[in-house]
Amino acid sequence: MDAATQTMIANLEKNTGKSLDEWVTIVKKENFQKHGEILKFLKSDHGFTHGFANLVAHKTLKSDAGSASDTDELITKQYKGKEHFLPLFEKLKKEISAFGKDVEFAPKNAYVSVRRKKQFALLIPATKTRYEVGVNLKGEEPSGVLEIDTKSNGMVSHRIMIVNPEEQYWRETIDWLKKAYDAAG
Structure with missing residues (x-):
């Protein structure tokens, strides 16, 4: 488990008086099946911030890299029916890895989730026809392929939508990712 997750787990108990395991038990009693249902429950009924709600939701559903027994299985699941985007993911992963030895893919x-000291990007096979790259560049004005993100509940500030990987603005996408990486240091 990475240090950031360990810190969040410690802070969760410090802030709420309950351990992660206790929160997972509380959530499981509600029989929620979806991540969004858990987020809504924890935020509205228990006053959680998005970060803590997201942590508990992932741990409850065992949908994060730290809970999964095989992270490759998570990737396979993401790209089921969207296999044509796998080469794009691999190409993005290779380019982002070249930014520095501290890049982590979760x-x-x-x-x-792509992290350095903190998350700076998301790689999302959103639909069969659209791939999204989320980046954290708070305060950055949208420009070119970079749009304000309105869908990810604050997990990223901007997104780049890719509908045709061969014709997309590759260099601009990589430049935005590098800028987000630099800002996360």
Whole structure:
């Protein structure tokens, strides 16, 4: 388990008086099947911030890299029916890895979180026809392929939508990712 997750788990208990295991038990009693249901429950009924709610949801559903027994299985699940986007994912992963030795890829059920000291990007095979790259660049004005993100509940500030990997603005996408990486240091 990475240091950031360990810190969040410690802070969860410090802030709420309950351990992660206790919160997982509480959530499991509600019989939620979806991540969003858990987020809503924890935020509205228990006053959680998004980060803590997200942590408990992932641990409850075992949908994060730290809970999964095989992170490759999470990737396989993400790209089922969207296999044509796998080469794009591999190409993005290779380019991002070249930014520095401190890049970490953490697969979840629906996306891959890309972190340095903190998360700076998300790689998301959103639909069969659209791939999304989320980046954290708070305060950055949208420009070119970079749009304000309105869908990820604050997990990233901006997104780049890729509908045709061969014709997309590759260099601009990589430049935005590098800028987000630099900002996360």
